[in-house]
Amino acid sequence: MDTATVIAFRIDHKTMTLKQLLQRLRVDASSAAMSRCKDDLTTECWAETLGLAADTAELQSVVTRFRRENGLFTAAQAAEWLESRGMALNDLVDLLRPQVLREALARHVVSADEIRRHFLEFAHEYDRAEISTIVMGEYGAAQELLFRLEEGSDFHALAREYSSDAATAKSGGYVGPISRTDLEPEIAAAVFNATEGTVLGPFERRRDYSLILVEGLYPAELNEAVGASIREKLFQYELEAYRRTLDIHEDLWSIGEG
Template sequence: MNQVKLSCQIPDLVEQIVTRKIITTAASEAGITMETEELQETANQFRFMNKLLSADETWTWLKKQSLSLDDFEEIVYYTAISGKLAAYLFADKVEPYFYEHQLDYASAVIYEVVLDDEDLAMELFYAITTEEMSFYDVAQQYIQTVELRRKGGYRGMVQRQDMKPEISAAVFAATPPQMLKPIMTSQGVHLIFVEEMIQPELDDKTRLEIVSNLFSAWLKQKIEQVEIISRLESNNNVD
């Protein structure tokens, strides 16, 4: 515990303890229980995510983490009950939330090169639009990250909510395929080619993302309430 304190990890540890208490209490009050099959499925998912593909690998991992089998079962139970509580609280709120924030889930397939020099960015923009150079050629010359350079600056399908406001405004005003004029942000000067627009769809992945975000916001609010109550009680004790 002294090492935890000296490592400045006490606040994070306290928040994790409070979060655990909030979740288990809320699940109990809601009457949420776990079936054996649900726990087994969660255990399988946990092992897969941690690359524990055999019993021997699982036991080795538990030993390395100084965990017992009972500890592992508790981890699985807490993970499962958290997911079930999130679904219980917010599953019926997903569709209204999605349609209210539908624009945030729109996506665009883009290629990007970030430069430091605005004049160079403008020069390269005109070279691309007049077909003196291809975007791929620019990416090969000016992208420093090896993997991104190999992909020619391909960023893939990026959601509107994951872009900086100044970039999303320009990207979603484009008519693909279109090369955008250089965009200035705190990261530098962005050269962006918009290849395609993807309309938002409420698929399983998006549903899970929305439930997770709503649950995280709910937890944050509950933690803040606990902190306020704790401060008030502390002040009363001092008085």
């Protein structure tokens, strides 16, 4: 079977061959996921419809970043890496091109006004808090630690000594920045309505009891990172809506039938 000619996916007139799919598997399994393949082909269709092309400088930047992330610092290293995966440089460029097209499309179809409106409507989703935690297996033990904290004991020292949460105990219970959706509603309400330096709890969760130190509170701000996150979310909605207008064939599943 010639994998270069066998079609795995078709979206309108855009295709992905079985060879290209196998190359994706060899580079990064996540890039060969059905949803990712469909997204990439849809992106190419939409960009072509709107007359958008991948900017050469941006495409070169993506390729350079890919090489750096994979330790391909010399031409010889890159050539050996590509050969081991049955690829040429053009194959890698084709695989990475949808990333550049996606960014161009997102800038084109999602306006700054849409981003601002979404932020104003859902600002609470972008609030952040910085917390530390102590997790205990019994309510009484957690309550006893709370009394000690009220008497002036150091939260982080107690976390290192007593917390059963292996992921945070060694760092003094430090969890780091979190959003409201990272916490259960009751705990999120308590954390985001507290003041910095407050110890909350004990909160029961899955037969454990946690104390939470609110290290810092950071109300939502429409900065560059938040704006990029909103643009990506809104663009994904638009991409899915556009994909529903296309003719999609998953030819991969019919290979070998008959």
